[in-house]
Amino acid sequence: MRALLVDRSAPTGLRLGQTPEPEPAPHQALIRVTATSLNHGEVRFGLREAPDGAVLGWDAAGVVERPAADGSGPAGGTPVVTLGIDGAWAELRAVDTDWIGTVPPGADPGAVSTVPVAGASALRALHRAGPVLGRRVLVTGATGGTGRYAVRLARLGGAHVIASTGDPGRHGDSLRADGAHEVVAEPLDVSGPVDGVVELVGGRHLVDAYSRLAPGGTLVAVGHAAHQGENFPLGALFGDQGRHDRSIVTFFLPACTGLAPDLTWLAHRVAAGELDPRISWRGGWDRAADAIDALLQRRLHGKAVLEIG
Template identity: 30%
Template sequence: MIAVVTTGTGGYDRLELRKVPVPVPGPGEALLQVLAAGINNTEINTRLGWYSASVTAATAAADGDGTADRPDGGWNAATPFPFIQGTDCCGRVVAVGPGGDAGGIGARVLVRACMRPHGFGSAETVWMGSDFDGAFAQFVKVPAAEVFAVTCDWSDAELATLPCAYGTAENMLHRAGVAAGDRVLVAGASGGVGLAAVQLARRRGAEVIAIAGKAKAAESVDVVVDNVGGAGFGAMLEVLRRRGSFVTSGAIAGPIVDLDLRTLYLKDLALLGCTGWDAPVFPDLIAHVERGDIRPALAGTFPLDRIAEAQRLFLEKRHVGKLVLIPPPPG
C-alpha cells in the first residue's frame, strides 16, 4: 500500500511517500481502507518534536527549525519513528482478525482516536497516529472496539473532520460541565477545535462568544475553551467570572504562559487540562452526526501525496475548518 511515513523529528523532508505492506489484523482488530484522513496540529507537533520541554515557541514558529532529535517530543513519550501518522480516519471495514465479527465488513466508520487500553477507569491513553500507525495511508489496522459505524449524508472528507477536533471539543465541554445558560468563550474559533466547540456548546444550550484572530471579549464568562495559549492566556482568565473554568487542549500560539496566581485563587477558578476522552464523548458525537445536530467544517482536500503542501497551508491559519487528505484508491 501507499503511505506517508514520518521518519523522524524535523521538516517536511521527514515525510516520505512509500510503498509498505498492508497491515494484517490480529485478534480483536479490524482492517480499514482509509477513505479520508484529517490534518491536525498534533501530527505537525509530533513531527517537529514540539511536545519536548525544550520547545517554547508556537507551532508555526517551531516549523522548519532544524532536525534535532527530541526523544521527549512525542505525544505520550518517545515517538515510535519511523511510523505512519494520521489521527483522524474515515474508513471502510475490509477485514477483521481471527474470531472477529465479520458482520461489520463493508461499513463506513470513524475511529475513536483516543483509546483507553485498560478501560475508562484508567487514565492511560493510546492515540492512533501518535502511539501507533495511523491513517496517512491506504489502509490502517485498529482495535475493533474503537470502530464506530456511522450512517449519514456527510461525505468521506466531511466525516474525517470529526474525530480529533470534535472529540477534543466535546471532551472539553464535558469536563467543564457546560450546560444550558452558561456563557462560553471560545478562543481560536476559526480552527477545527474552535469551530467544533462553538457548535457543541450551542447544542448544549450555552451562549457562545467566539474569538478569531486578535479580537478580545469584554464580557465576563462562565467557561473559557482554549487551545491557543500564548500571550492571550492572562486575558482569558481575567474575563472569567468567579468560580469559572478555563479548559485547554493545546497551545498553538505558545505553551509557556504568564499566570498570576492571585487571579486563580481570588476568583476561585478551575483550570482543566484535557487530553484523554471520557467514555460518553465519542458515542455522543456519532449520535449528533446521525441526528443532524452538527455540521462539518471542511476547508479543503488534498491528495495524500501533497501532505507537505497541506501542512504548510494548515500552519498559515488562514482557512476556516479542517483540511483533509484523500489516499488513492487501492489497486
C-alpha cells in the same frame, strides 16, 4: 500497501511509498481508509519526531475491511470514522474498537474524517466544562478545527457563545454563521463573566480567559497553539472578590473512555448537516505537502482533508 511515509531525505519530509499491512490485535478492526483530516499537532511535532518510514495520522474515515477477532466493534463493510495515535495516512489501519464510530451510509468520508480529534475534543471539553444550557461559554482560538466545532456544539447545547479570534474583522461573519453570539479579538475584550471556557491557545490567552471566569466556572485547557508558558499575576488564584471556586482542568483525548459513541454521534450530526466541519482545504494525498504547509503557516482556518487512494 501504499502510505505516506516519513522520509527526511525528501524535500517535504514525506513520500508516498509501500509499507507492510498492519496486523490487528484481537480487539482491533482493520479499516480501509478513504479520507483523513490533518491536525496541527501531528504535522508540527509528529513529522519532526517520528522515525523514517513511520506512518502518521490520527483521524481517518473508511470502511471495515476485517472486523475485530474478539467480536467487538462494527461488522465488515460498515462505514466508520476512526481515531488512533498513528496509521491514518495509509490505505489500511488497525484501530481499537473503542475508538471506532459508525457512519450513516452515503455520508461524505472527507467531512466525517474531521470528527475524531477536532470534534471529539470539543465535545468532551464542553462536557467537562459542565452544563451549557443558558450559560455563557468562551471559545478561544475559535477559527481552528477544534474551535469551530466547539462554537457549533456550544450553540447546539443552548449556550450563549463568545468566540475569540485574532482577526474578528476577517472571521467574525463565519464565526457568527457557526453559532457565535459575540466575536472578540481576545479574552480581555469579553464584557462580563463567563461560566465555561474551551481554551485552545494557551499562554497569555489562558491566563486572561481564566480572569473572566464566574464563580464556579471551569476553564478546560485543550490546545496550546501559542507554545508559551502561563504566568499568573499575584492574586489571580485568590478566592475573594468574585473569584470563588474557579477551576482549570487539563485535557487529553486518548485518555477518555467511551469515545466510540461520541464519534458515532458526531458523525451522524455531520452527515445530517447539523454540524459543518468547515473544510478549508481538500485534495488527494499526493498533495499532502501543500496541505501541511498551509496548516503550519496558519493559512487555514478550518480543516484540511486528504483523500486516500
